[in-house]
Structures are given as structure tokens and as C-alpha cells.
Amino acid sequence: MRYAYRVETVRTAERELMARLPEGMLMRRAAAGLAAACRGLLGRTYGARVVLLVGSGDNGGDALYAGAELARRGAGVTAVLLSPERAHEGGLRALRAAGGRAVGGVPSEPYAELIGRADLVVDGIVGIGGKGGLRPVAVELTDLVRDAGVPVVAVDLPSGVDADTGEVNGQAVRAGATVTFGTYKPGLLVDPAHEHTGAVRLVDIGLDACLPRAADMEALQHADVARLLPRPGAESDKYRRGVVGVAAGSGTYPGAAVLAVAGALRGGAGAVRYLGESESVREQVIRRFPETLLTQGPVRRAGRVQAWAVGSGLGDGSAARELVADVLTADLPVLVDADGLRLMDVSAVRERTAPTVLTPHAGEAAALLGRGREEVEAARLASVRELAELTGATVLLKGSTTLVADADRTKPVRVNATGTGWLATAGSGDVLSGAVGSLLAAGLDALDAASVGAYLHGLAARHAAPPLTAMDVAHALPHAWQSVTN
Template sequence: MRTGYGVETVRAAERELMAALPDGALMRRAAAGLAAACAGLLGRVYGARVVLLVGSGDNGGDALYAGARLARRGAGVTAVLLSPERTHEGGLAALRAASGRTVVAPGAVVEGTAEPLGALIARADLVVDGIVGIGGTGGLRPAAVELADAVREAGVPLVAVDLPSGVDAGTGEVTGAAVDAAATVTFGAYKPGLLVDPAREHAGAVRLIDIGLGPHLPPVPDVEALQHADVAALLPRPTAETDKYRRGVVGVVAGSARYPGAAVLAVAGALRSGAGAVRYVGPGGDAVIARFPETLVSEGPPQHAGRVQSWAIGPGLGDEPASRRAVEEVLAHDVPVLVDADGLRLMDVGTVRARTAPTLLTPHAGEASALLGVAREEVEAGRLAAVRDLAAHTGATVLLKGSTTLIAAPPGGSAAQASPVRVNATGTSRLATAGSGDVLTGLAGGLLATGLTARDAASVAAYVHGLAGRLAPDPPSATDVADALPRAWQDVLRAG
């Protein structure tokens, strides 16, 4: 499992560790890891041309010390100093002792030559971004923007030190210009901004360097990202004594005369969730039976469908009065309930907050913005804050769909307060196709029926759904994604 910690938590851990180490030892550890990562990207260090973009903080010091190591191995290293009067003195001395060169800010020429800075960047084999550290806020300053543009225009690969300059390490927000990295070398712990969009889009491939922070970090991170082994441990597995009812029965309320496909797709996801049976309620029964004859179909209402261990409601319901009544009925059941799509518009938030059984909401950014009463752009720009706010507002577990799918449990009670936001690592733009979310609804609802908590059901569903999107044929439809779920499930189990 990948775990991410906020800026102040990381800084506190660094202070504790530095107090137990010789002066400068922690920076040298970081620089050694950074230099090794750069060498790996270069392939051949001797004769390579490396440009360091150096700001005034410790990130600039990391870059300078790493540059000195590369220079001693025969690379031609030039440091561009954006704040020469505040450049890390020890790092700068180390680079110069290793025969590295310097230039002050954009527009100047390289020390000891007549070469313009733009030409130097264009000839580089690698650029290292040490402009701003994890405490930086807001976008890049104009001089840094000029450098970032020059790198982008030249097409030179860039390695970010700890995180790309211009992104918010703690929230994943990007409020102005930011560096686009091919790779990011981060130290000690992942930061939320390296896992959460839109900042994640700027980070490229992320490599974590162990500098010894582990014992000084708290046991509960701010965010976490499950991996194959974590998901495999959560997947429901029947035993010799298990029958279809012990595996769990999920009720699906989806579709309408106008959108019968939503019913079919939600049932497709539910049937591949590990639940023992699927009860479908709604007007799409004929379409569902034609595609999945194993489904238990009822025209409704939900309270007459038979016993279930969870409900999944919402996709394709439309605005009919019967749909609103169905949402009210389902939320009145004392079993876990997943609400998606039209169900999110039709539900009463007060009713959700008053429920004692778990509730899982699965909005996209537009639906989340309507529930929170804010602009969609605000949700998309600050996804981490939005998912936390929505969980607190509704008292439900929230799966916020999007380029980074996030899962947050509601606050209240020591266990919930200790739950970090989960970040799904398998998401792909291939899932941006009509009906894909309906498949996710059925899958997560079925996992609720198997006995998983709302948080775990949402996390496992998002993970397996994302893998299915990657495994489906290109270009995938929602039906292709549903059909790929068994392959994704087996892929997880093999790795776990």
C-alpha cells in the first residue's frame, strides 16, 4: 500500500530525524537517491548534459548536491540560479568543487561562455526541477514560468525534486503555472499531491527514496492507495460451506423505459461482484432477463422484492414519481445502500444522515458540486477537500469519480477519524464511456452485499473496475468493461 502524508507531518518527521543525524546528512541521503535516479534515466552519465533549475529552498540544495555527484561522474552540469543570493551555500559549493557551472536566472548567459540559457536547455539530456519545495503554494513565478516553458518547448525530459514545482503538495491543487515532469523523485513519503489530480498529472512516474523517515511518521496517513495485494486480501472468497445466500444478495434498482440499458449494465456489474444473487427491481426487467437470465426480477416496489443484504440504486431512474418513492424505500431499509446518478438528485440528505446502516454515494464532480452547493470547477480543482467535505456533509462514505477516484469515510467516532482518504491507482481515461459508471454501481453494491464495509467495497470496486477498463478491448464500451471484470478479478488474485 502506498501512503501519503501532508506537508507539516513530513516536516515534523524530518526535524525529528535530523536531530538524530549529523548536520547535512539527511540532504545528502536525498541527493544520493536523486542522483541515482537521474543516472538511471540518463543511462550513460559520462558526457551527459544536465541542467539544474535551482530555487532558494532545500529542494534547490538537493538538486545541487545531486548535480555535484553527477558532475563527478563526468556529466556536464549547469545550475540555473533563480535566487542567487538565497541559493543553498553548501550545495552550491559542492557543485562548483565538482566543476559544475552556474548561470543566474533566465536571459543571462552561461558562466564562462557566451551561450544563451535557452540554447543550453535545448541541448540538455536532462533537466532537474529544484525550484520550489513541498511548502510552496500558488503557481510558478514569472522567471520560473519562462524556464518551464523553455524546457517544454525543447522537449527535454525533466525530473522533479520531491514534487513538480507549482503544484500543492498537500492538496493536489494546481492554481497557476506548474512544471510538467517526466518523473518525480520524492523523499521519505509520498505527498498527497503526487497521488491526487490535477497535481498528479504533472508528476509523471513517481519514485520514492527511503531516507529513514518511516519511524518518525504517524501510523495513520492522510491518504493511501491500495495495491494488488491489499485488494486481493479484501476480495470475497466463498468457502465449502457457502451458499448463494451466505455470499450475499444485492438488490439493484436502476433503469427506466427511457434508459433500460442502465439496468442491464448495473446488473452486469453486480453479477460479477462475488455476491451470490442479484435481485433487479424496475421497468427494465425484460432487457435484464434477456441478457442475464440468472437475475431475480421484480417489477417493484423494492420493499416487495425479497430479502437483500444491500441495495444499489440510481442509474437511469429518470425523474418519475415512482423513482423518488423507490429511493425513499431503499434508504428506509436497514441494510447498506449505494446511491448513484439520478438517485443522488432524488435522495434527501437528511434521510441519509439519519441512517444507521452504511450508505455509499458515488457521484462524479458535477453531482458532487450540486450536493455541496459549489461550482463544479471548485470540486475538480480541489478533489481531496471536496470528497472530505461531501462525506462530512452527508454522513456517508463517498466515492468521488473522476481522473483520480477518491474514497472518504464520514467523520465521527475514532475509527472514522483515523481513516485516510483512499486514492484509486488504476483509473484510466478508457473508462470515460457511457454506462461505465453503471457497471461500477452494480459492482460496488454487490461487494456491499458480501459483507465489505462501505469504504472497502468502494475501494475494491474502483480498483477492479479500473483494471477492467485497462484490460477491455480498445476502444472499450461499458459492456466491454463489464465483460473484463472477471479477468481483472483473477489478475488481482494471482498477484495477491
Template sequence: MQRAAAGLAAACADLLGRVYGSRVVLLVGSGDNGGDALYAGARLARRGAGVTAVLLAPERAHAGGLAALRRAGGTVAAPGAGEELIERADLVLDGIVGIGGKGGLRPDAAPLAAAAERARAAVVAVDLPSGVDADTGEVRGAAVRADLTVTFGTHKPGLLIDPAREHAGSVRLVDIGLELPAEPELEALQHADVARLLPAPAAESDKYRRGVVGVAAGSARYPGAAVLAVSGALRGGAGAVRYVGPARDAVIARFPEALVSDRGPRRAGRVQAWVVGPGAGDDGRAVAEVLTADVPVLIDADGLRLADRGLVRARTAPTLLTPHAGEAAALLGVDREEVEGARLASARELAARYGATVLLKGSTTLVADAAGGAVRVNPTGTPWLATAGSGDVLSGLAGSLLAAGLPARDAGSVAAYLHGLAGRLAADGAPVSAHDVAEAIPGAWRDVVRG
């Protein structure tokens, strides 16, 4: 607890800039998070801050932490005075609930969280924001919104997955000597991890040894989806891209290097993986043909709606589904809000139900495998990626990585990472188009390889 308090106090001091004379309010519950807040408050008080603890359960407050705060010159207030104190504070330290909290804040704590959100004070959460679910990232009621979360030992799933992630603000990890789990529930790849997974041609490689990805996409109504899917595929590491579909002329006009055909997937020539569905409209023939292919298949967009679900489950070759929340809700037979509120559970359920790897797109992109194990959460991206056609680029990119030989879980994870990084590079704080994102993929790739 002293290690946690030291790291917490240091983070608060960094955020305040000037500790002496600052006004700090501690929101203290009955658990160890409350004790961490009290000990950190004592350290700040010894540096000249005016520290007041608001005790939500005075009879169960951490005795040692409370004594340390009082010895350092800190004071204690009843919950009824909390909102007024928060309004005048420079920093609010949230130690209301720990990792065992479920179902949102209790009625006596919710007004304090609301006051902290209204106030101009910086809000720092102890380990995780009170009211969020540490294990799932769900928020089922009132919860604290922090500017900074100081977490201990290891990242909790709730700090990485929306909607809880947006409550956490920036996250700082403090090592307090805990023994970490051998098999984590979540993984977040970093540059070095992605660099190890990226396909690289050998000296003897030719375009066919590097893999050929087939793209069955687009329609008379949505030719642009085909163009964007091919643009992502051309930048994903495969040696060649075969396009099949009614947008043949649009694709060849933009990408003369693509191998185009209008004879259907079965007669398009050999491929090592298929991407099917972007912009397909209501024509399910290509989707049905692709599902019978004995190669990895990525199903996106209209393909998710058109695919025979029995055929998807019966496939023996790898299958990668790439729905957004609305498409995932349709596949699961639930409301979109349920998927958005329980992203981790939804991704796992989809993977198990369809016997496939699932890349659930959104503000937090998750990759779950039917075999279970750690779900991968993508750490890259930008809100500017929420633009028409961005998902088509991602599908082409992931399909190309499948054709280059990556397993479905790795292909989805690496594609999401590169796509998110390319979005950041392309946007640089301004709106971008899907075409801009595709153009930035080589730069993202080089950035990862160079570390």
C-alpha cells in the same frame, strides 16, 4: 540530503542512459529541494555531464550544494539565461520549490517551467513538481510538468491526486531514512491489500449466505443502465442479484440468473444491500423507498439528484455515494471546476456533509469516509474507462461487495481497484465499452488473488 541526492542522481542517470557528454540544467530555488538538485548535479558532473545551475535566488542558494557543484566542474548561470540553456538541455532538474510551496510558481520561475515544457529535454522533479500543492493535489497557477518525479521518504498526496498527479509523470520513491507518519492522510491499496478484503465463500455457503444485492435502476429511456449495473453486481461476490425496475425484460434477456421484479423495492424480497439510481431518469419513487431500508445503500447517477438529502443524512445504515465531479458539484452547490481543482477537499466535504462514504469518480478516484481518517486513492485505471456505462458497472460491483459484507469504505475502495484493473485488462491499449469492462472483472479478481 546526501541520500536524496544519490537517489536523484541515479534516477537522472537512468533516464539519460549516457551521462558523459550530456547537458543538464538545474533549476535551483532557495530551499532544500534546490540543495538536493545541486548535490545531484555535482554527482552527474563528476560522471562527465555538463551541468549548469540556474539560481533563482543566488544569495539564498544552498551554500554546501553550490560549492559541491563548482568543485565537480559545474557552472552557474543567472535566471535570464535559463530559457536558452533549457532549449539545449538533455535533462532539466526541477529544484525550484519544495513541499511548502503554495499557489503556483512566482513570475520569475514560471517562464522557466514553460520553457521546460516546450523543450525536448527530459524533466525530473525533486520530491514533487514545483508549483503544485503537496498536501492537496491542487494546482493554483503555473507549475512544472515532469516526466519523472523522484520523491523522498513517502509519497505526498499531491503525487497521487489530480490535477497535480498529471504534473508528476512517473514517480520513483527513494528511502532516505525519514520516520513515517503513524496515520497517513492518504492510502493507496495494492494487490495484497485488496486480496485480503475480497469476499470468499466458505464450504457451507449458499447464495443467500453470500449476500443478495438489490438493484433499482434503469427506465424506459435508459434500460441499458440497469443491464450494466446488474452485470457489475453479478461479478462482485454476492450470491444473488435482485433487479427491480422498468428494465425487467432487458435484464432477464441478458442475465437469466438475475431475480427480477416490477413490484418496487419494498416488495422485492430480502436483500443485504441496495444499489439505486443508475439510469433512473426522473422517477424518484424507488430512490425514496430504498433510502428507508435498514441495509447499506449505494446511490449513483440520477439517484444522487433524486434523493432527499435529509433522508440521506438521517440514515443509520451505511450509505455510499458515487458521484462524478459534476454530480459532486451539484451536491455541494459549487462549480464543477472547483471540484476538479480540489478533489481531496471536495470528497472530504461531501462525506462530512452527508454523513456518508463518498467514492468520487474521475481521473483520480477517491474514497472518503464520514468518520474521517485516511482517504483512499485508487491506483488502478486507464483513460479508456471514460466511456458511457462504465460507472453503472462500478456501482453494481460496489453494491455487490456491500451485500457480501464489506464496510462501505472497503467496498468502494475494492470496487474501484477491480474496476480500474478490469479496464486496463479489457482495453490493452484500445477503446473498450462498459460491457467489456464488466466481462474483464473476473480476470481482474483472479489477478489480485494470485498476486
């Protein structure tokens, strides 16, 4: 598992650790890790030109000490001090002693040339102490860096992004790599901030020992998923492995049924039962997937099912609405997706005692929250939490960094890192709904089913050759399973 902690928790842990260590030790550790990362990116340090953007706090201090290390190894290092009178004193002394130089407080024109000639820019403007968007001088420098196209390494986090929420107020640095210290911060893992981080490298400064067990956010890794995946035992039969009921698709959207079943068949349940009133859709499902059990009529007479996935491609109308309402009365785990999210009655979801998983994209989440899509996209973490609160359900908010908030607020939000932009293709959500439904039927709890489903779905998309279709993703799910379990 990869864990992320909020700034307040990081600060507390840092204080505890600092009290045990000689003064300045933590910053030296951080700077050593940062310098090593810079050297790796530069390839050859001797003769390289490095520009440090140095703010008024310890984030700038890290940059200065790392710059000193690079200067000792023969790099030409210039620090641009954003507030010269408040720059980290020890760091500045170290840089100068190593042969580096510092400039600051002059008009921006000479900086354009300085930055334009740099091989690497180190962003030490602001770290976890950042409040609000970047100040005007920082914005000016950031613009110069962007225009020059010089690679940027962000210190701890790209300046201007919110470490706790992943929100970006105004402008923020766009880094090719971020070197973060002690632990991940939620903002590094969540969009829109995540789009600014580049590859994130974690430098161990010994903070783990002082961090609490419960993280604020977590991200599954291969080993976690392998541990959670359902595996048939010697005693298993299809019913014990779980039967997932899929109530999706319609005469207008038959493909949604086929895709949801495709995902469900590869999600780990023992059998898939497709429920639908349209004979032509049932026929299309069985033609593509002869292993599907077909059923029609009321949900309660559908036959044995351990979890339901409902909603994709149901369209509109009273029959669709009734179907969703019916599924929600089942005393079983239920996943609601797509049209189902619009058709469902939120109070019926709230009243359920069995687990419910909702899988909205930003637009659907916005409709449920009664606000604009952009607002949800700008505040994804807050939105997913709020929606879980509002509905009492486990909510999976789709997107390039998919988030899963459990109905139980004390559990950390999970973020999925396996996704790819190629997943933004018609029908890929239908496949996901089937796969997560299948994992629910196989017995995973709501948080695990949703986050494992998102993980496999993202990984499958990476295995499929681009430009990929939703069915390619379904077909690649077994490869994702294999790569996780091998």
C-alpha cells in the same frame, strides 16, 4: 498499502529523524536517490547535458548535490539559480567542486539555448516548502522547458503543485518523472497535481520509522485488495455470499439496468436481484443475464437482499424519486449513483444508520455542494471530504484519480490509482455501481467496498482492449480479480 502524509507531518518526522543523524545525512540520501533516478533516465551519464533549476530552499539543495554526483560521472551540469544569493551553499560548493557550473540573475534569453540543448532538466525550484503558485521567474523558466520539450525530473514534487491538496495554483512544472523522498505526499496522488508528476518514484531516506501510523491518504495495492476480496468458503450458499439488489434503469435508459447488473454479477455477491417496474427492462436484463432474480413492487417486499445499488438511469419523475426514497429507508447498506444522487433527499441520507455510499462524478458532486464543476475538479480532495461531511455518507468521487472519503473523518481518504482515461465511456459508472453494491452485499464495509470496487473497475478497464465499452469493463472484471489474487 501506499501511504501519503501531509507536509506538516513530514516536517515533524524529518526533524525527529534529523536529530538522530549526522548533519546533512538526509539530504545526502535524498540526493543519492535523485542522482540514481536521473542516471536511469539518461541512460548514459557521461557526456550528457543536464540543467538544474535551483530555487532558494533545500529542494534546490537536493538538485545541486544530485547534480554534483552526475558531474562526477562525466555529465555537463549547469545550475540555473533562481535566487543566486540564497542558493544552498553546501550544494553549490559540491557542484562546483565536481566541475559543474552555476548561472543566475541574467536575462532569460541565454537560458532558452541552454535548456534547448539539455538532455534532462532537474526541477529543484521548490518542494514541500512551496507557497502559492510559481513566481514569475520560475514561470518563465518553466515555459522555456515546456517549449523545448526536454524531459524533466521533479525533485520531491513538481514545482507549483500543492503537496497537501493536489491543487495547482496557476502554472506548475510538468514532469516526466518525480522523485519523492521519505513518503508520498497527497498532492502527488490526486489530480490535477497528479497529471504533473509523471511516474512517481519513492526514495527511502529512513523516514518511515518516524511517521505516525495513521496516514493522511492511502492507496490500495494488489495485496490489500486480495486480502479484502470476498471469497466463498465451503459453507457458503448464495445468501451467505450476499444478495445485491439493483434498482436501476428505466424505459428511457434500459442499458443502465443491464450494465449495473453486469457489474453486480461480477462484484462477488452470491446473487443479484433486479428490481424494476418496466417489464421490457426486466426482460432485457433476464435475456442478457438469466442468472438474475427479478422482482417488482415495493422495496420492502423485494425478497432477501443484503445491500442495494440504486440510481443509474432511473430518469426523472415521482416514481423514480419514490423508489430512491424507499431504498434509503432500508436498514441495509445502500449505494446511490447517477440520477439517484439528484433524486435523493440529503437529509434522508444523513438520518440513515446503515452505511451509505454515494458515487458522484465531479458534476454531480458540484450539484450537491452547490458550486461549479470546475471548482470541484480543481479541489477534488477538499470536495470529497466536504461532501462526506455534508451527507454523512462514504463518498466516492469519480475521475482519473478516484477518491473515497469515509463517513468517519478520522479515516484516511483513499485514492485509486488503477483508473485509465478509457473509463470515461458511457455506462462505465453503472458497472461500478453494481460492483460496489455487490461488495457491500458480500459484507465489505463502505470504505473498503467503494475503494476495492474502484480498484477492480480500473484494473478491468486496463485489461479490456481499447477503445472499450462499459460492457467490456464488466466482462474484464474477472480478469481483474485474477490478476489481484494470483
